[in-house]
Each structure stands twice: as C-alpha cells, then as structure tokens.
Amino acid sequence: MCRSCNASPGDEARGSGLTRRGLMALVGGLTVGGASVTDAVAGLLSGHRVRAVADAQPLPAVSQPTIVGCDQWQAREPSSPVKVLQNRPVRILVHHTATENRNDDTESQLATLAKSIQDFHMDRNGWIDSGHHFLVNRAGLIAEGRHKSLESLLGGQKFIEGAHCPDQNDTAIGIENQGLYTKADPPGGMLSGLRALCAYACLQYGIDPEQLYGHRDYRDTDCPGDKLYALLPWLRNQVGRMMGRGTEWRAATLATWPLVRPADQGPVVLAAQHLLRNAGVSTVPADGMFGQATSDGVRTFQQAHGLELTGMIAGGSWPLLAVEVRAGQGGEAEAAVQALLARQGAEAVTAPPVVRKEDWQRLLAS
Numbered sequence: 001m002c003r004s005c006n007a008s009p010g011d012e013a014r015g016s017g018l019t020r021r022g023l024m025a026l027v028g029g030l031t032v033g034g035a036s037v038t039d040a041v042a043g044l045l046s047g048h049r050v051r052a053v054a055d056a057q058p059l060p061a062v063s064q065p066t067i068v069g070c071d072q073w074q075a076r077e078p079s080s081p082v083k084v085l086q087n088r089p090v091r092i093l094v095h096h097t098a099t100e101n102r103n104d105d106t107e108s109q110l111a112t113l114a115k116s117i118q119d120f121h122m123d124r125n126g127w128i129d130s131g132h133h134f135l136v137n138r139a140g141l142i143a144e145g146r147h148k149s150l151e152s153l154l155g156g157q158k159f160i161e162g163a164h165c166p167d168q169n170d171t172a173i174g175i176e177n178q179g180l181y182t183k184a185d186p187p188g189g190m191l192s193g194l195r196a197l198c199a200y201a202c203l204q205y206g207i208d209p210e211q212l213y214g215h216r217d218y219r220d221t222d223c224p225g226d227k228l229y230a231l232l233p234w235l236r237n238q239v240g241r242m243m244g245r246g247t248e249w250r251a252a253t254l255a256t257w258p259l260v261r262p263a264d265q266g267p268v269v270l271a272a273q274h275l276l277r278n279a280g281v282s283t284v285p286a287d288g289m290f291g292q293a294t295s296d297g298v299r300t301f302q303q304a305h306g307l308e309l310t311g312m313i314a315g316g317s318w319p320l321l322a323v324e325v326r327a328g329q330g331g332e333a334e335a336a337v338q339a340l341l342a343r344q345g346a347e348a349v350t351a352p353p354v355v356r357k358e359d360w361q362r363l364l365a366s
C-alpha cells in the first residue's frame with residue numbers, strides 16, 4: 001500500500017503547469033517524425049501519439065541517474081533498522097503519490113516532498129521508514145525512499161524490504177511518482193526520470209524490462225492512475241531498447257487483471273458479480289452494474305481475504321475470485337464465464353473445457 005491508497009479525491013484538480021515544460025524537456029527540441037515539436041507535445045499531452053514521439057527520439061544510453069540520498073534530503077532515521085535482503089528484486093512496481101500535480105523542479109522541493117511522504121508513512125501508516133524505494137518528482141528529479149535503497153541499487157546484489165505493496169515488498173522495487181494521474185497526463189520530465197531510473201535498476205539487478213508493472217496489477221487499487229498506467233507498455237519498450245534489445249523491440253503483452261470499479265458496467269462487471277456470489281457474497285446483484293451493493297460486496301470479500309477495503313477489483317481480488325471452472329459444472333462461476341463469452345464478438349472468443357488463470361485473463365481482456 002502506498003500513499004496513493006489514502007489519497008483524497010480532488011487532489012488532481014490543482015495545476016499541471018509543468019506538463020508542457022516537462023514535455024519540452026523530454027522531446028528535447030527535436031523535430032519528431034516530420035511533425036513539429038508543438039504537434040508532438042500536443043499529441044503527447046492528449047495521449048495519442050506517445051509511441052510515435054518516443055520512437056522517433058534517439059534513446060539515451062543506460063547510465064547511473066542522479067539520485068538524492070536520504071542523508072542529502074535529511075530523512076528521519078528509520079524507527080527500527082531496515083531489512084537488508086540477500087536477493088535481487090525481480091520486478092518494478094510503478095505508483096503515483098496522489099499528491100497535487102505541483103510544479104516542483106528544485107532539489108529543495110524534492111526534499112520537502114520526500115519528507116512529507118516519509119512522515120505520512122511513518123506517523124500515519126506506522127511504517128519504519130518510507131514505504132517506497134525511490135521517488136521521482138514531476139521534473140524528473142529522483143530521491144531515495146527507504147534508507148539503504150540507493151546503496152543496494154549501486155551494489156546490484158542486495159535489496160531492501162519495502163512497504164509499498166503487500167506480497168511484493170521483498171521482490172519488487174517500488175517507485176513513487178509525484179502527482180495524481182487518474183485524469184492528468186504525466187509530464188515528460190517525470191517520464192524521462194522514471195525511464196532513466198527503471199533502465200538503471202534493470203541493468204544493475206538484471207531485471208527483465210518486461211517486468212515493469214503498476215501497483216494495480218497486484219492489489220485492488222487504481223494506482224498509478226489510468227494515464228500513467230497506460231504508459232507502462234511504452235516504458236517497457238523504451239527500457240528494453242535502452243538495454244540493447246534493438247530499436248524495433250516490443251515487450252510482450254502482459255497478462256494482467258482488469259480494474260473494475262464503481263460506475264463501471266458491462267460483461268466484466270457481470271462476471272465479477274457472479275464470481276463474488278460464487279465466493280459466498282450473496283448480497284451482490286448480477287446485473288452488470290457496479291453500484292453500491294457491488295462495491296459493498298467487494299469490501300466484504302476483501303475483508304474476508306485480508307485485503308485493503310477499496311471496493312474495487314484489480315490485482316488483489318481477481319486471482320482469488322477467478323477460480324478454476326469446468327465446462328458444464330453450472331452455478332455462479334460458470335455463469336461468469338458465460339457472461340464473458342456472451343458479449344460482443346462472442347464467436348471469436350472461446351473457453352477451454354477447464355478455465356484456469358490464464359484463460360480468465362484472456363477472457364477478461366478480450
């Protein structure tokens with residue numbers, strides 16, 4: 001769980017003035033694929049031409065980015081020693097801080113932000129230190145999060161246990177990105193910093209660039225926001241190419257679980273409702289509308305499984321809900337499969353005799 005899980009709605013409404021400036025930093029004054037930089041920036045802002053812009057740029061080589069250490073930003077000492085693990089992390093999880101989209105671009109502003117998040121994690125969440133390993137601000141400046149994360153990264157062999165995502169804290173690097181990206185586009189400066197940090201971490205730890213995920217892929221949260229989450233395929237491709245996979249290299253499409261939340265409707269919601277009923281939450285209607293009763297039912301399910309009570313379904317609840325289903329077994333679980341098969345273009349979608357995890361992900365995504 002990161003700070004974003006405790007965000008108040010409305011944080012996003014405040015300015016995003018750095019966006020355009022940050023993007024200028026990212027595109028670096030180049031003419032992009034015959035289009036003007038202005039066009040490219042406008043396209044990037046609207047989210048439609050990210051790939052075109054990125055693909056046309058010469059990529060930087062992987063190098064050690066400047067990371068402001070805990071001593072430099074004057075972090076508090078951890079309340080108890082951080083846990084040094086003797087294993088290397090195998091993936092990276094991207095978060096957003098869900099703080100306001102402020103135009104931070106100095107090291108002192110980075111320090112202020114890092115301190116405020118550390119205070120929140122220690123004083124409100126009761127953690128021993130910052131939960132994340134690294135923080136990237138909207139200008140792309142990077143700060144160390146949990147103590148010794150930087151030293152471990154530079155060594156490339158050890159890892160510090162984090163507190164950014166239950167079940168992932170001993171194997172996944174947690175990177176917080178300043179801002180709220182549910183509706184706002186991430187600024188280019190931040191994306192540049194995140195890309196540089198991910199590439200360096202992949203190099204140092206031997207992490208596969210395809211192993212760049214969002215918080216929501218593992219827990220029931222909308223973190224890192226729809227807009228930043230949508231850029232993860234771009235990020236994987238960029239990092240892979242920076243690591244020498246070739247300019248045409250594309251990361252494989254990852255099998256993940258969809259995020260469904262209040263106000264959503266349709267077959268995926270209906271399938272989720274049947275699976276909740278299959279799991280014993282009988283108060284949930286099977287109407288394909290994610291209303292209050294469904295959200296309450298999700299919380300009941302989450303409570304029973306020790307998950308955060310978010311009332312939305314993503315990488316936390318899906319793996320528990322999506323049980324193995326045999327064709328012809330009847331009941332709510334098979335009704336969930338049928339709900340997905342019955343939707344538009346159903347002739348192109350088939351289910352095997354036994355629906356397992358990968359089949360569920362395919363059916364939910366199609």
Ligand SMILES: [Zn+2]
Pocket residue numbers: 001002003004005094095096215221223224
């Ligand atoms: Zn998060």
